[in-house]
Amino acid sequence: MTSNTALLESFKHSYQDLLETDWSQLSLIYAEDVLFKDPVHEIRGLVTLEDYLIDLCSEILECRFEYLDQITNSQAAYIKWVMHFKHPRLGSKLINIRGVSHLKWSDKIDFHEDFYDMGAMLYEHVPLVGNATRWLKQRLAAKPLEFYLCKTKI
Numbered sequence: 727m728t729s730n731t732a733l734l735e736s737f738k739h740s741y742q743d744l745l746e747t748d749w750s751q752l753s754l755i756y757a758e759d760v761l762f763k764d765p766v767h768e769i770r771g772l773v774t775l776e777d778y779l780i781d782l783c784s785e786i787l788e789c790r791f792e793y794l795d796q797i798t799n800s801q802a803a804y805i806k807w808v809m810h811f812k813h814p815r816l817g818s819k820l821i822n823i824r825g826v827s828h829l830k831w832s833d834k835i836d837f838h839e840d841f842y843d844m845g846a847m848l849y850e851h852v853p854l855v856g857n858a859t860r861w862l863k864q865r866l867a868a869k870p871l872e873f874y875l876c877k878t879k880i
Contacts, residue, residue: 729833730798730800730831733755733831733834734796734798734805737805737835738791743789743791744786744790745786745789749779752772752776753772756838757772757832758772760834760835760836761837762778763838763839763840764841765840787811787813788810788811788812789809789810789811791807791809791810792807792808792810793805793806794806794807794808801830801832802828802829802830803829804826805826805827805829807827808822808825809823809824809825809842811823823843824842825840826841827839828841
């Protein structure tokens with residue numbers, strides 16, 4: 727097993743079940759000056775990332791990742807996943823969100839960016855906003871986007 731393969735396997739294992747992860751071990755996979763991004767946050771530094779993940783886990787009931795596919799080269803990877811999570815403010819239903827992590831490294835991960843649909847993650851599960859978001863998605867799915875653009879005067 728190459729060191730890149732071992733690094734990716736350690737990364738995936740760390741995020742497999744967030745409530746079981748020992749966040750004090752992040753230094754084994756992340757560089758000190760790691761840059762972490764997602765649709766809501768941009769975090770610089772290992773200590774700040776560790777604090778963020780510990781805080782995140784203190785609020786969730788469940789969060790685990792199912793890995794679907796990955797594309798890698800010697801210094802980067804894209805990992806496709808499904809995140810399964812429960813949050814007390816979003817009800818007791820298990821929410822499943824598809825996403826992708828983009829990782830870059832030299833000897834440890836120094837860049838980690840997650841891509842996922844915030845609407846599917848949050849907005850669709852908040853009572854009033856969720857209804858509006860689902861309605862809008864249904865309307866957009868019913869007719870091609872060109873229909874809406876042709877009807878709108880710019």
